Amino acid sequence: MYKTWYVFDGDKPIQAVIRNYTKNDFQGLIEGQKESFPPPFPEDLWWNESQLSEHVERYPQGALCVEIKGEIVGSITGLKIKYDPNEPEHTWSEITDDGYIRNHDPYGNALYIVDICVKPDFRNLGLGKWLIQSMYEIVVYERLERLIGGxxxxxxxxxxxxxxxxxxxxxxxxxxxxxxxxxxLLHCGRSPVQVLPNYLEDEESCNCAVLMEWKNPFIRLV
Structure with missing residues (x-):
């Protein structure tokens, strides 16, 4: 994926780029994680180079970053899974392989969001919503049933x-x-499915998350 468009800082249009990230972007992606998720968020949940290498090798289509004036200011990562809506219970560790996505299923029916982040200084530009929108485009392009994530x-x-x-x-x-x-995420079109207890070691969320989904409007789901 590679697309350019304009976001607005007040009344000033600023060009932004969303593209697939590569090995050359790893340091910028890690710095973005550090800025986006300061303590008390656990440092060991920031991306490391081994995880990022798996992303770009196993499912590069789901590894996206956003640039402003050549600076990586946000990213989003996904993997394909076989999702059964009758068995929604899971933890982040289980479903993402601790962020390594070695369980990515090329024949999966759903796109699962592993992580999304935008640097605090750029959050007034609406970039997170554009990253989510780009993942919806992947869901439609690959004819998947839905996008989900905790x-x-x-x-x-x-x-x-x-x-x-x-x-x-x-x-x-x-x-x-x-x-x-x-x-x-509600503003981005996602809908809540259910609470996931013990989803992730996360002091602020009391280790809980809410599973949220977006269904492909071009596929009729029973």
């Missing part, structure tokens, strides 16, 4: 003593709580 709930720790994770999601859906990740 969404962190980074404000849940503020409410854990008052409500369950499912109640928190319900409050987000009612517009009573705005969650940086879940609300963002």
């Amino acid at each position: 969404a962190r709930m980074p404000r849940y720790h503020l409410y854990q003593q008052k409500m369950t994770a499912q109640e928190y999601v319900n409050q987000v859906m009612e517009g009573k709580i705005k969650d940086p990740v879940v609300t963002f």
Whole structure:
């Protein structure tokens, strides 16, 4: 994939590029992770070069970055899996092979989002939504059934003593709580499926996530 378009910083249009990342981009991608996920996010969950090598070798179509003026300012990574909506339970570690995606299935029916990040200084440009949109395009192009992924709930720790994770999601859906990740993905067209307990070691989300999906509108699913 390679596409250019304009995003707006206030009233000023700025050209952006989304393309497949390569081995030459690894250092920029790792720096982007560090800026995007500062502590208390676990450092061992930042990308390393071994993981990135697997991404570009096993499924380069699902390894995308976004550039502004030649600087990598965000990325998104996916793998193909065989997904059974009747058995949605999983952890991030299980379904992504701890981020190495060695379990990528070329014959899978769904695109699973392993990770998305945008550097904080560039989050006012709407780049995250464009990265998600690019993954939707892959779903359509490869005739997959859906895009899915576990969404962190980074404000849940503020409410854990008052409500369950499912109640928190319900409050987000009612517009009573705005969650940086879940609300963002709703704006991108994703829909919640169910809460995933013990999804990822994540202090802010109390180790929980909500599985969210986008169905291919050109394929009728029962």
